[in-house]
Amino acid sequence: MKLQAAIDRVSLDRANEIAKGLDGIVDIIELGTSLVKDYGFETLKREFVGLNESTLLFDGKTIDEGEYEFEKGFEANADILTVMAGSSIDTLSKTYEVTEKLNKQMFIDLLEVEDDKIKQIANFKNAIYGLHHSKDNKNAFDAVSSVAAFHKQFPDISNIAVAGGIDVDQAKKLSEQGIANIVIVGGKISGADDPVAAAKQFMEVIK
Template identity: 45%
Template sequence: MNIQVAIDRVTLEQAKVLTEQLNTADIIEIGTSLTKDYGLACVHELLPYKGEAKLLADIKTIDEGAYEFRQYFEAGADILTVMGASAVATLDSCYEVTQDFGKEMLIDLLECSDEKIAKISHYPDAIYSLHFSSDAGGEHDVVKALQEFTQKFPTIRRLALAGGLTAKSLEELKHTPLEIGIIGGAVTKADEPKEALNRIIEVIKG
């Protein structure tokens, strides 16, 4: 399993510090708040601090897919996000641009019905992310959710999961088909973010 650390709701200067501290993660996520606050500049500014990690910009595209993806890939992002709730034509255009750039697309399945997921399950290289909303709150059995998803959609091979993950839940998930565990506040809000990430890496990769 790869670890993606989401950096959100901080200033760009704070994001630079966190990116440098946390670049031993597999993926550094520039959270949606940063992409909205700073636009393309957040990608340009964080590139020098990412080390060997991939840089994901969580732009949550819902329309104007080809334009937004082209802009952020040209800025230096490695992975971009599009909402599964988008029109299929939008997803098609995002996927085409992604393939042209030789980069990666993550489809955020927040609030997607099973019917919609089935309709958009045909992008072989895309990452599909189960996403438990932070606004909705509540506890989630992430292992059960992942098992149910893989049973319903066996052709989807690249899976990510976001929403309230901790070292404990990642321990439970490390022997599942999950490709990317997305973790945010459990690392970035810790007193020592780098130490918190190291503990998670030890759990997952140790």
């Protein structure tokens, strides 16, 4: 299982510091939606520090204008970009087309979609499908049982990421469960006093 560390709601200077520290320690470094909407692809292209070893994901949450946003995001050095599952099939097809052409990767954010829609969009074979608990939803989220239920419902979707307030204990259980390919950790790493030490703790429990 890979570890994706999400950086959110900090200044670009702080994001650069955190990303420099985490580069090569975690598998994927995410610049969250807050950084995309606060700074924009143009600024991120010029001023984000860049990564030597880890993969870079921008959580742009595309929902329309798929081709334009994905071209812009990849030009700004992202390796992975996100698109909402709630987008039209036309949008998802376009983002996938741009992604495949550039040999990059598409991450489909499953926030707020029904099972019927997931069935319709389960065929993007190189995409990552992200189970995502809304930051605005304060109900508890059991990542392990959510992943199990999703896998049972959609056995053909093999590339699964999971996000939502995940701590070291949940990460360990997700790793033991062996279904999800990527665990996404936000505040527990990037919000820690020492993000590198926190990331190492997560890496230790992930196989």
